[in-house]
Amino acid sequence: MTQKNQYKLNVNGQTVEVTAEPRELLIYTLREQLNITGPHIGCETSHCGACTVTIDGKSVKSCTMFVAQAEGKEITTIEGLGGPDALHPLQEAFKEHHGLQCGYCTPGMITRASKLLEEIPNPTEEEIRFGMAGNICRCTGYQNIVKSIKAAAAEINAAKEAAQ
Amino acid sequence: MIPASFEYHRPNDMAGVLSILEEHGDDARVMAGGHSLIPMMKLRMADVPHLIDLQDVGGLGGITVGDTITIGAMVTQSDIILHDALADAAPILREASLQIADPQVRYMGTVGGNVANGDPGNDMPGLMQCLDATFTVVGPNGERKIPARDFYEAAYMTGREDDEVMTAVSFAKPAGGHAYEKQKRKIGDYATAAAAVQIVKNGGTCASASIAMTNLSDTPVYSAAAGDALVGTSVDGDAIKAAVGAMLNDIDPVEDNRGPVAFKRHVAGVILARAIERAWSRA
Numbered sequence: 234m235t236q237k238n239q240y241k242l243n244v245n246g247q248t249v250e251v252t253a254e255p256r257e258l259l260i261y262t263l264r265e266q267l268n269i270t271g272p273h274i275g276c277e278t279s280h281c282g283a284c285t286v287t288i289d290g291k292s293v294k295s296c297t298m299f300v301a302q303a304e305g306k307e308i309t310t311i312e313g314l315g316g317p318d319a320l321h322p323l324q325e326a327f328k329e330h331h332g333l334q335c336g337y338c339t340p341g342m343i344t345r346a347s348k349l350l351e352e353i354p355n356p357t358e359e360e361i362r363f364g365m366a367g368n369i370c371r372c373t374g375y376q377n378i379v380k381s382i383k384a385a386a387a388e389i390n391a392a393k394e395a396a397q
Numbered sequence: 398m399i400p401a402s403f404e405y406h407r408p409n410d411m412a413g414v415l416s417i418l419e420e421h422g423d424d425a426r427v428m429a430g431g432h433s434l435i436p437m438m439k440l441r442m443a444d445v446p447h448l449i450d451l452q453d454v455g456g457l458g459g460i461t462v463g464d465t466i467t468i469g470a471m472v473t474q475s476d477i478i479l480h481d482a483l484a485d486a487a488p489i490l491r492e493a494s495l496q497i498a499d500p501q502v503r504y505m506g507t508v509g510g511n512v513a514n515g516d517p518g519n520d521m522p523g524l525m526q527c528l529d530a531t532f533t534v535v536g537p538n539g540e541r542k543i544p545a546r547d548f549y550e551a552a553y554m555t556g557r558e559d560d561e562v563m564t565a566v567s568f569a570k571p572a573g574g575h576a577y578e579k580q581k582r583k584i585g586d587y588a589t590a591a592a593a594v595q596i597v598k599n600g601g602t603c604a605s606a607s608i609a610m611t612n613l614s615d616t617p618v619y620s621a622a623a624g625d626a627l628v629g630t631s632v633d634g635d636a637i638k639a640a641v642g643a644m645l646n647d648i649d650p651v652e653d654n655r656g657p658v659a660f661k662r663h664v665a666g667v668i669l670a671r672a673i674e675r676a677w678s679r680a
């Protein structure tokens with residue numbers, strides 16, 4: 234019964250093929266097969282949000298999806314948002330506003346926040362706290378995370394206006 | 398946290414789903430968003446040798462709003478929240494959905510999965526009983542409709558047969574004021590107690606009231622007596638007290654990590670009183 238199958242996924246704009254048992258959780262496929270180690274495993278029980286990725290426009294806890302379900306989907310991880318050479322405005326803002334301490338929750342936080350800002354480009358503090366409620370941070374007390382997301386929203390909106 | 402092995406199926410129509418269910422019987426089970434089933438499989442509390450993913454099956458999405466409102470089984474909590482026409486016609490659905498789980502879970506969790514699951518902690522079953530909804534299931538012998546108020550038998554035991562698949566929920570466009578009130582330990586938690594209330598007002602008195610409670614028994618509890626206690630009154634303090642008393646006769650909570658029985662009964666009363674007040678203020 235431990236038969237392996239081929240699955241085709243689109244991760245950060247690239248089509249990749251993996252061989253896995255259908256029961257493999259997507260977070261393990263990303264981290265251990267594809268060496269995409271941005272998404273973290275905090276709880277492995279659907280509660281902490283450290284494993285959050287974007288799948289076909291939805292924020293998803295990748296510890297709660299089988300690789301088989303993800304076949305044919307477009308997946309974006311923190312690596313797909315920006316990197317050391319070109320930080321995403323959220324990454325920049327988290328750095329500037331001390332939105333992280335240990336950094337363990339940060340990839341999930343930023344990936345979730347990127348989707349939140351697509352849905353609500355100019356969120357209030359309350360909307361940020363509600364929209365980020367699936368992500369837990371043990372360090373920051375959240376205040377600076379809220380601040381970082383607000384700053385990134387302003388940055389993204391200003392850039393959009395300038396481009397018009 | 399690795400579930401037992403399974404064979405994965407992703408049919409693209411209902412005929413495909415039904416034939417896999419027929420072939421494998423008890424060994425096969427459908428999965429919608431997977432956000433109740435996958436955690437159970439990881440804990441090895443559910444063993445599913447043949448997992449049937451419904452994501453590609455057509456005809457299970459969609460929300461239609463008219464005198465009758467129909468919501469496809471694969472509609473997610475997030476779809477409900479974003480649907481403005483639905484929120485206008487039946488605002489209790491958005492109010493309740495916003496109190497379920499957290500954003501990530503709401504993108505995945507479906508109406509069909511929530512009502513079919515049979516977990517007393519799920520919020521939609523009580524909500525559907527409040528709305529007097531009907532569930533549509535399809536099986537080898539065709540389609541069948543089951544009232545939400547008759548559907549729940551015990552924890553994880555429902556009126557759906559193992560070879561049937563839920564396709565939609567439907568209910569008459571609700572009248573009057575609404576409220577979904579939920580007490581939970583933190584965002585993303587199941588209810589310690591929750592109440593779904595719809596009240597119709599005629600002049601200064603209550604013409605009808607529908608009340609259902611969540612996570613206070615091994616099934617959702619539709620309390621006809623609690624609703625009756627409000628009818629004909631001006632929904633003043635005495636009437637609310639009578640409704641709460643009637644509701645407390647119908648629930649049967651057990652002690653668990655959300656608290657002892659006395660605490661749960663206390664919270665149920667507070668939550669229901671608040672829900673009635675809010676629904677009345679909107680009626």
Ligand SMILES: Cc1cc2nc3c(=O)[nH]c(=O)nc-3n(C[C@H](O)[C@H](O)[C@H](O)COP(=O)(O)OP(=O)(O)OC[C@H]3O[C@@H](n4cnc5c(N)ncnc54)[C@H](O)[C@@H]3O)c2cc1C
Nearest residue numbers: 429430431432433434498506507509510511513519520563
């Ligand atoms: C962290 C967390 C917090 C949560 N908090 C809440 C909460 O506060 N309130 C709440 O109500 N829920 C909560 N949930 C559960 C969530 O809403 C689930 O997603 C939902 O209950 C089930 O929907 P699903 O689509 O994920 O179903 P699945 O997990 O796919 O399925 C659940 C069950 O229903 C069956 N099923 C699914 N679809 C059908 C169908 N069409 N026909 C027949 N059977 C079907 C499956 O076989 C399975 O037995 C939470 C989940 C998590 C992970």
Ligand code: FES
Nearest residue numbers: 275276277282296
């Ligand atoms: S690791 Fe997935 S939610 Fe915590």
Ligand code: FES
Nearest residue numbers: 334336370371372
């Ligand atoms: S920065 Fe340490 S968990 Fe959030």
